[in-house]
Amino acid sequence: MVEAMEILQQIGQILAFLVLTLMYSVRSLVNFFIPAAYEPVKNVKGDVILITGGGSGLGRLLSIKLSKLGAKIVIWDVNEKGMEETVKMVKSNGGTIHHYKVDITKREEVYKVAEQVKKDAGDVTILINNAGVVSGYHLLDIPDHLIQRTFEVNAISHFWTTKAFLPSMISNKRGHIVTIASMAGHMGCSKLVDYCSSKFAAVGFDESLRVELEALGVTDIKTTCVCPFFIHGTGMFGDVAPKFTPVLTTEQVSESVILGILREDLYVMLPKSMRYSFWVKWILPWQVISMYMRHTVPDACPTPGMK
Template identity: 55%
Template sequence: MDTFLNAGVCVVRALFCWLESVVLFFVPAHYRMKSVAGDVTLITGGGSGIGRLLALRLAKRGARIVTWDVNVEGNDETVRLIRAAGGEAHAYTCDLSKREEVYKTAERVKREVGKVSILVNNAGMVIGNRLLEIPDKLIEKTFEVNTLAHFWTCKAFLPDMIASKKGHVVNIASLAGMQGMSRLTDYCASKFAAVGFHESLTVELKVGGHDDVHTTVICPFFINTGMFDGAKSTVIPFLEPEYVADQIETAILLNKEHVIIPGYLTPLFFFKLVLGYNTLFEIAYALKLTDVMEGFQGRKWSPPVPLMNGAGSRTSHNGSASPPPSEHK
């Protein structure tokens, strides 16, 4: 009897959630947006690109911005721009590939600025080589920045969000975290992991009764920020940073849980399940979507770590590891 009762309750709750989403669909977004005024908002990789654009937008809405980046000049420039516009911003130099540095910098932020209520995990890096050409250390670095850093930042700031019953964790992943691509084995794997992290964290918070701590994962197509210089797509155009920043801002204000940018690509993942892998691959191959990374150049630099698999690698970053210049999605 209890089993049937529980099943009935689940059906009713699921139906209520569905009806709620239908009703809210017809309510103008402006009336559904939350206020972020006064919220301490930490954005990793905020020294340029999407991180900077998002920081500027949220600052205009009254958020108190904290930007983390290894690019000191870029980080300071973001703060200068926000303060010039009348907002509040604070810059901290932090290498997200180093766990203890993340924890130490987090304590400084809490002590000097206050408890973080909105966390945006934006920093990331891409190598852009085939698996057998990527030095082992850079594969590790990719996961340290694109995936593991999310664990450290969340462990640093989630307790305060839960205690205050207010918070929002935003993970900037990628469409490459939902579909594998050539020359992106490490990047795709790290972004798949970021999406999985988001989904598991979301369930964990809901099961724990912490519905007042929201989560959002953003999965955009390639963006024209320089991170993927040289890559080309003849069918799906690269996204403009301003457009992506607008979409992320809206997602945060509406507490959306999963956002694909551009939205018209969402049905592709339904087709992935229905058509099967081989069919979808043939379609992608015909449209040359499998060749997007063939001309990739990214930012060239000399890796600061010992190479275990041969010569140097081309790579792009967005404020994640200390040696290279900062780049953002």
Template identity: 55%
Template sequence: MVSKSDYNLLQSILDIVGFIIIAIGMIVQSIVRACLPKSYRKFKELSGQNVLITGGGGGLGRLLALRIANQGAKVMVWDVNEEGIQETLKQVKAQGGVIHGLKCDLSQSDDVYRVAKLTREQFGDIDILINNAGVLSGKYLLDTPDRLIKLTFDVNIIAHFWTVKAFLPAMVSKNNGHIITIASMAGHVGVSKLVDYCSSKYAAVGFDEALRMELEDQGVTGVKTTAVCPYFIQSTGMFGNVHSRFLSTLKLSDVADRIVEGIRREEEVVMIPSALRWTILLKILMPWPVVSMFMRGLVPDAAPEEPSNKLNNNMVKPISKEAVNVKND
């Protein structure tokens, strides 16, 4: 007669074997899908989709608005800078796109929920949410004012909670939607002078992964999530003067194109360039002195100037006067 402990052991062995077989199948499927020519890959159509882009008043946000509107989507941009919003609207409409814009201070949850309500009333439910807005202080930790540390977290990650809570319920009810988190490679490796920024981007990567896990756990298979992790991007107002050795900084237009491709392919993670995936593996395998030496050699200075809270690809004007004048502290 088989004892209960023997039965449990047998069940555990069968579970492990089953997991390994299924995992191997998924890995093979993933490799085959990655190796397929683009003409054979499945791409999601963006035409007719309602797309919200935070920080859409300039930089990467504006380029995403232009490209996504060009795919036939209806675009809504949020930004704290009204002039930036109007310029984005002007450029998108000039190419025949459909776009709307609303001013929103993402560092304030009340404003996020207020503008979200206006968005639903004027624009309808959001099908694709792109949390793109972000800020950077670019100072050594001990030189960074407390209010800028708080601002970095409020915009770079805390705002994601408010926007997702505002628009996810409708996605879940329809079992259809897509949430894109613009994170960073700084969400996987630490960089000097970016302690607050890296911390917020680590949180953004974790937010995306935990949200995806939660949706799968609840059986919400139609709502997808994507974490975008680019290297330093040129012409965003954040890392234009970064000292980067061995690896070139990224062109804004290339990053925008790759993000749109990642959205249409519903990729879980988009690393730009994709070769940086291997650095994550090396970080796990290598001892810390090797990791530190490599990163300090790759990025000798992430913020060679002392920016006045330079704003990301995403928010062209300061959230408030106090948020900008770092040098006055």
């Protein structure tokens, strides 16, 4: 009798899963055909937005643009001169901004400065894990400390920043965590073994965190994973010249990131056509995928980054 009840319960769970799968799939299909202009967006006026790597490139543009929307900006970076420039630009537009020199690879430093941010600016409501580095060497040529640095900045630091600000988001029932990952977090590339691996980790961090929050019943905290192709203007891939797919600009990416935040998108993939490429990855033979990647990006880092 007990076994029969368990079997019926399992059948009921499977049927419920199939019904919900159909419902969510239909809703997703309908949303696909809704023009972006008609999609609902949230208002970030009054939000406290913390952006790591805000002293240059994409982080600087996000700071300027989000401040224009009425958000209070907080930037972290190790580049004090760069942060000062960002501060000037934001304030020249009438924005509010706080800046702190922080090495996000140092856990205790992150926690300490996070407490100061709460005192100075209030509870962070949107966290943008943007800071990133690239070494740009073949695996056997990368000094060990650069491999560690790549993972510490591109992936492990996300744990420290999120642990610092997620508790207040949960308490306030309001929050959004944005992970600036990469298309390199979905497909490997020569001379970027450490970089791709760290971005795979960043993508996994976002997805796992989202699942965990949902499993805990935390529905007020949103997460967005941003996966752009190569970007000019970040100081990392300025001289890369891929074939077939054009390099993105920080202007293009910043606009898409902000729209993704406002719409609370789960993923922002740039260019948009890339979001359909992953189906192909698992269908075509590996030799085809490898050949495509090797010819599309013949040299991901003509000029290596870190030393």
